[in-house]
Amino acid sequence: MLGGTHKQQLVGVNLAEAGVMLKTTCPRCREAMELPDEKRGLPIRCPHCQAAFRAPEGENQAATGGGGGAADAVLVVATYVGFGGLLLTAALLAWRMYGGAVPIPTSALIGALVIPMAVIMASWYGKGRTSQPHLVWVSRVAAYLWLLALVALLTRIV
Numbered sequence: 759m760l761g762g763t764h765k766q767q768l769v770g771v772n773l774a775e776a777g778v779m780l781k782t783t784c785p786r787c788r789e790a791m792e793l794p795d796e797k798r799g800l801p802i803r804c805p806h807c808q809a810a811f812r813a814p815e816g817e818n819q820a821a822t823g824g825g826g827g828a829a830d831a832v833l834v835v836a837t838y839v840g841f842g843g844l845l846l847t848a849a850l851l852a853w854r855m856y857g858g859a860v861p862i863p864t865s866a867l868i869g870a871l872v873i874p875m876a877v878i879m880a881s882w883y884g885k886g887r888t889s890q891p892h893l894v895w896v897s898r899v900a901a902y903l904w905l906l907a908l909v910a911l912l913t914r915i916v
């Protein structure tokens with residue numbers, strides 16, 4: 759009997775926690791917040807720092823546990839790769855313009871076209887999933903400029 763009552767109490771507590779309010783943490787400013795339960799899994803905006811992110815689907819978990827964290831990581835890597843490649847290619851282009859020989863074979867440069875394309879695809883993946891939407895266009899701009907620089911480099915070589 760006692761065991762039964764105890765079990766009922768536990769279930770009662772769980773139902774109360776899962777009830778009207780959904781507790782989550784902003785992935786950017788780490789501020790804890792409570793949301794109406796119907797916001798579950800929907801895009802929301804942090805009332806403290808205005809960051810856009812997706813409310814968790816499950817019970818009272820941090821928003822970073824979902825796709826937001828993974829998408830953020832993908833976009834950060836894509837942004838670094840995009841700007842790194844752009845800078846490197848711009849340096850090669852400048853070197854070539856001043857009459858230097860490009861130390862990378864043409865075939866490798868053609869192969870390198872795949873990387874900015876992968877960055878663009880990563881930005882599409884991150885769109886709508888990330889808590890840092892500005893990284894979507896930042897990485898995309900870097901990738902397009904990098905593609906442009908690579909093509910410029912290739913057309914001057916071939």
Ligand SMILES: [Zn+2]
Nearest residue numbers: 784787804807
């Ligand atoms: Zn916030």
